[in-house]
Amino acid sequence: MSKPYSRDYWEAFLSALKPEGRHFINGELSPSSSGETFTRTRPMDGKPGATLARGNAGDIDRAVAAARAAFDSGVWRKKDPLEKKKIMLKWAQAIRDHGDELALLETLDVGKPVMASLNVDVRLCADGIQFYGEMIDKLYDEVAPTPPSERAIVRKVPIGVIGAITPWNYPMIIDAWKLGPAIAAGNSVVLKPAEQSSLSAIRLAQLGFEAGLPAGVLNVVTGYGEETGKPLALHMDVDMIAFTGSTEVGKQIMGYAAQSNVKRVALELGGKSPLVVFADADLDAAASAVAWGCFYNSGETCHASTRLIVERSAQEALIAKIEAVTRSDIALAHPFDPSAQIGALIEEEHMNKVLSMIAAGEKEGARRAFGAERTLAETGGYYVSPGVFIDMTNDMSLARQEIFGPVLAAIPFDTEEEALRIANDTIYGLAGAVFTKDMDRAHRFSESLHAGTVWINTYDMSNFATPFGGFKQSGFGRDRSVHAIDKYCDYKTIWQHFG
Ligand code: NAP
Secondary structure (H helix, E strand, O other), rough: OOOOHHHHHHHHHHHHOOOOOOEEEEOEOOOOOOEEEEEOOOOOOEEEEEEEEEOOOHHHHHHOOOHHHHHHHHHOOOOOHHHHHHHHHHHHHHHHOEEEEHHHHHHHHOOOHHHHHHHHHHHHHHHHHHHHHHHHHHHOOHHHOOOEEEEEEEEEEOEEEEEEHHHHHOOHHHOOOOOOOOHOOOOEEEOOOOOOOOOOHHHHHHHHHHOOOOOOOOEOOOOOOHHHHHHHOOOOOEEEEEOOOOHHHHHHHHHHHOOOOEEEEEEEEEOEEEEEOOOOOHHHHHHHOOOOOHHHOOOOOOOOOOOEEHHHHHHHHHHHHHHHHHHOOOOOOOOOOOOOEEEEOOOOOHHHHHHHHHHHHHOOOEEEEOOOOOOOOHHHEEOOOOOEEEEEOOOHHHHOOOOOOOOOEEEOOOHHHHHHHHOOOOEOOOOEEEEOHHHHHHHHHHHOOOEEEEEEOOOOOOOOOOEEEEEEOOOOOOOOHHHHHHEEEEEEEEEOOOO
């Protein structure tokens, strides 16, 4: 029987909820060694949220030691692949079974609509763990061609202790993108979630342990980036950092790896993705793709389609359609409101940053078509309405900087060459799209767009079979798909001579 997911349902659930805010190390909940904590502010209403352990280098040492002990003992990596698969699948099911609770924790932390947390974030998190669980008994090594007196086996072996550092925009999904392949490959993990969004990570680790992951295979240390993420990335006994976050911090992570033990690094970083619309395109489809692509998750999406590069003759009609779709389909409301499609921004400081970037853009001459204003201030929460600026040029700050809010910059063009030049004129290369009915042009364009994912006549379509990640300063290494397993493995050659 389907549940009545009303506002009352979530309010009642919330009043009974006691979120866990301690680290999860070696299969146990643990306060910070300093005893220090910090308290989150709820983005949906500005009220105090959960209290969390404020981790430090000592806590990271404890978690890394637990991860190392689990790895060295072989308790996980040497387990029968069928057994490992069963545990991962049990974990995925436990995530689904605790879906309401996980969705609520996510919404309390990040302010997105709780139904989106449930139907998108929880679902994709469980699907991710399942996808990699199902791969465990299908991973083969290789035998290389050699003369008959020799045999060379090329083994794919786990790397060891992985430090995973994740952001706050899709916490559960991105955690699963890292935990799924890293653990399936046989590694142990120390996860440092963003300080704003640790509740779901702690619960995910508890559920994994209850499903049968041995102690120490998955550890979570909560706290601030400088106090926990940095010591994790500098740690001499961590073999790899899998990072998702800003390009700025990604560069620091590379530095920490170089300063310490040359640990491997995989970086999923920022974006300023172009969506190019030619005048011959289906403008209704394009308008819907632009609006959802840019405004979903309140624009707090790394691959949000924040630059609309539109053929000049179609700009006016397309913007009118984008406004209509935004107003009719993308309801901004309190995250417990069942009609909400988008909710609050992550925190007051971030909302103010978004508003000040908008103000700076207007000073430079950006022309507002609609929206991009603070709203629902009476709730105490941090809401900004989706908005569009038109007749922009690609050198304006709203077209260049990652705003991470619901703000679209529309840049008109006159020729295909100009559209391509503008689309590629960015330090980022995460994603992009082209809308046109001319398939020759669509393929020419998609080949020439420097981005890890290019969509044709759609946006933001994906599944676990497709790799995700960026070119240029959007990082390197790929999450999702079978290829993500390679990231968490080393190749080892075992050469045998038959005497
Ligand atoms: P962020 O500020 O770079 O933080 C990401 C993570 O790094 C957080 O856990 C953060 O901890 C930690 N951190 C901060 N300073 C650190 C340091 N000196 N050493 C080690 N760790 C440190 O990014 P964010 O604001 O959370 O997320 C938004 C960014 O993520 C955007 O740029 C977005 O494009 C990018 N992103 C990319 C992808 C992708 O797949 N390419 C996906 C999602 C998001 P604290 O939170 O405690 O500071």
